[in-house]
Amino acid sequence: MKKLKVGLFSFTSDEGCSMIFLELMNDHFFEWEKLIDFKYFKLLKSKSELKDLDIAFVEGAISTFKEEKKLKEIRKKSKKLVAIGSCAVNGSPSNQRNFFSEDTRNEIKIILDKFGHRDKVSALNEIVKVDGYVPGCPMNENKFLEVLNKYLKEFRVV
Amino acid sequence: MHKDFEISIDTLSKIEGHASLDVKVRKGKVEDVKLKISENKRFYTQAIRGKQFTTVPQLVSRICGTCSIAHLTCCTEAVEKALGIEPSKQTILLRKLMMYGMMIRDHAMHLYLFCLPDVFGKDSVLDFDERQHELVHHAFEVKKAGNDLSKLIGGRAIHPPYAQIGQFLHLPDKNETKKVIDELKKVRSYIFELVKIFYDCQFSFRKRTRFVALTTPDFSFLEGRIKSSQGFTILEKYYWEHLHRVIVPYSQAAGYEFEGKDFMVGALARMNLNREKLHKETKKDLPKYLRMFPSENIYHNNLAQAIEIMHCIDHSIEILENTDFKKEPKIEVKIKEGRGVGVIEAPRGTLYYAISLDKDGKILYGNLVIPTAQNQIKMENDIRTLVSRNLDKDKQFIQYEIEKLIRAYDPCMTCATHFLKVNWI
Numbered sequence: 001m002k003k004l005k006v007g008l009f010s011f012t013s014d015e016g017c018s019m020i021f022l023e024l025m026n027d028h029f030f031e032w033e034k035l036i037d038f039k040y041f042k043l044l045k046s047k048s049e050l051k052d053l054d055i056a057f058v059e060g061a062i063s064t065f066k067e068e069k070k071l072k073e074i075r076k077k078s079k080k081l082v083a084i085g086s087c088a089v090n091g092s093p094s095n096q097r098n099f100f101s102e103d104t105r106n107e108i109k110i111i112l113d114k115f116g117h118r119d120k121v122s123a124l125n126e127i128v129k130v131d132g133y134v135p136g137c138p139m140n141e142n143k144f145l146e147v148l149n150k151y152l153k154e155f156r157v158v
Numbered sequence: 159m160h161k162d163f164e165i166s167i168d169t170l171s172k173i174e175g176h177a178s179l180d181v182k183v184r185k186g187k188v189e190d191v192k193l194k195i196s197e198n199k200r201f202y203t204q205a206i207r208g209k210q211f212t213t214v215p216q217l218v219s220r221i222c223g224t225c226s227i228a229h230l231t232c233c234t235e236a237v238e239k240a241l242g243i244e245p246s247k248q249t250i251l252l253r254k255l256m257m258y259g260m261m262i263r264d265h266a267m268h269l270y271l272f273c274l275p276d277v278f279g280k281d282s283v284l285d286f287d288e289r290q291h292e293l294v295h296h297a298f299e300v301k302k303a304g305n306d307l308s309k310l311i312g313g314r315a316i317h318p319p320y321a322q323i324g325q326f327l328h329l330p331d332k333n334e335t336k337k338v339i340d341e342l343k344k345v346r347s348y349i350f351e352l353v354k355i356f357y358d359c360q361f362s363f364r365k366r367t368r369f370v371a372l373t374t375p376d377f378s379f380l381e382g383r384i385k386s387s388q389g390f391t392i393l394e395k396y397y398w399e400h401l402h403r404v405i406v407p408y409s410q411a412a413g414y415e416f417e418g419k420d421f422m423v424g425a426l427a428r429m430n431l432n433r434e435k436l437h438k439e440t441k442k443d444l445p446k447y448l449r450m451f452p453s454e455n456i457y458h459n460n461l462a463q464a465i466e467i468m469h470c471i472d473h474s475i476e477i478l479e480n481t482d483f484k485k486e487p488k489i490e491v492k493i494k495e496g497r498g499v500g501v502i503e504a505p506r507g508t509l510y511y512a513i514s515l516d517k518d519g520k521i522l523y524g525n526l527v528i529p530t531a532q533n534q535i536k537m538e539n540d541i542r543t544l545v546s547r548n549l550d551k552d553k554q555f556i557q558y559e560i561e562k563l564i565r566a567y568d569p570c571m572t573c574a575t576h577f578l579k580v581n582w583i
Contacts, residue, residue: 016223026302045282
């Protein structure tokens with residue numbers, strides 16, 4: 001039977017949306033097990049593979065050049081990319097350094113330079129094309145289910 | 159056998175957040191171990207400066223998805239102390255319940271979803287076979303019970319909106335309370351099996367270890383004295399004076415020493431230092447397992463977590479069955495200049511917040527010390543010992559043992575900034 005090939009990715013954030021996803025599994029694990037092939041999910045498995053994904057669910061904002069590169073790679077290897085949670089959707093609250101005063105910026109500059117941070121923290125759609133959005137901090141559970149169910153139909157899994 | 163070799167783990171899996179590890183062995187000696195927390199800084203310490211005190215607990219809740227309730231509660235306590243607010247007995251009970259909900263959910267996630275695959279020699283809970291499927295049912299039911307308890311009290315399990323400075327905005331609904339009690343009673347029966355699995359598990363890593371924990375009179379994670387296995391007893395507000403911040407140049411988070419030495423916080427520390435305060439039902443039902451403590455086997459951190467789930471269930475049932483929650487008058491807050499310290503036990507160990515307010519109630523500075531940062535130096539030293547003890551084994555074996563050991567610590571890199579990559583260089 002055909003399964004939806006899904007990846008879950010986490011960038012700069014508190015991973016609260018991953019946690020919500022694990023909480024949704026409380027009620028949906030045994031249903032999803034039949035419908036979804038989790039190809040990439042570091043929180044649950046070591047052998048994760050970024051290849052030919054139907055949907056990439058991406059949490060977090062983009063703070064470093066390394067993250068930017070990885071996000072572009074995810075985009076290339078996924079048919080659909082969905083931003084989950086406020087950080088991915090609009091950058092906040094992980095983007096709070098964008099709004100710091102000059103003094104505070106100077107204070108943190110040394111860390112930013114050392115660990116390869118970009119000038120600003122960006123929402124996903126400032127860098128790549130985003131096909132779907134699940135807003136909220138943490139993400140809205142019902143909206144997530146709505147988006148997932150839409151793609152399960154669109155990819156003819158159900 | 160391997161005189162010269164390197165191990166690099168680029169992204170450790172089944173932990174909270176991102177980290178990597180570099181190990182370098184030369185001429186049969188471990189030359190270098192670098193545990194790099196690669197979680198990106200989000201600069202909360204800077205971001206809270208100048209913000210009005212009322213908004214800050216809900217903001218710092220966003221430091222960590224899984225233990226947001228711990229950050230929220232600890233910061234709330236620090237703000238209350240700075241302003242001289244004394245929450246009512248009922249508010250304290252509600253806080254205990256909300257914390258118990260988080261502990262049940264968070265420990266269940268770690269034990270069932272992150273650790274059980276190691277015990278069964280599988281990569282993931284997604285690969286469990288029919289025989290293990292029952293445990294997957296247990297996993298999600300236990301997690302759900304914790305989740306529902308936090309929801310009942312805080313309105314949401316992650317970033318709960320009802321929990322405010324000095325009070326709760328909403329009291330638990332009576333019918334929902336009954337449902338949650340039933341759920342807790344049902345999942346309680348599953349915990350016996352979980353405790354037994356981690357008791358029977360033969361994983362072992364033993365080393366002389368200094369333990370530190372906030373010891374509370376009812377094992378409720380909220381208020382008490384900080385104790386160490388060397389015999390220190392410290393008031394919450396003086397904890398910082400016993401810590402030594404160590405800059406780890408290759409990591410995005412700082413590490414800490416206690417009295418100049420590496421140490422461990424978390425469930426194992428709590429069980430070693432305070433197990434006699436566990437709930438009477440827990441003590442009555444798990445005596446065989448409690449006799450394993452005190453223990454210096456790091457893997458017993460998992461056994462300790464399983465026992466803590468039972469305690470959280472037992473104490474929650476007792477509170478919910480015996481308390482009639484009533485609407486209380488609104489807390490009057492008088493804004494003034496001040497400094498307050500909050501210390502609680504988060505799932506992964508002692509959490510410290512110091513908050514300083516100006517005369518208008520704006521944050522002058524905030525300082526926080528999270529559990530994983532306190533464990534970081536010890537984790538690194540333990541990995542060094544682990545590799546030295548296994549130099550005759552092959553690299554793959556050593557790498558897996560390292561990952562397992564790190565997982566036993568249950569680190570949270572999101573908190574420490576956020577997980578692990580090993581790069582053998």
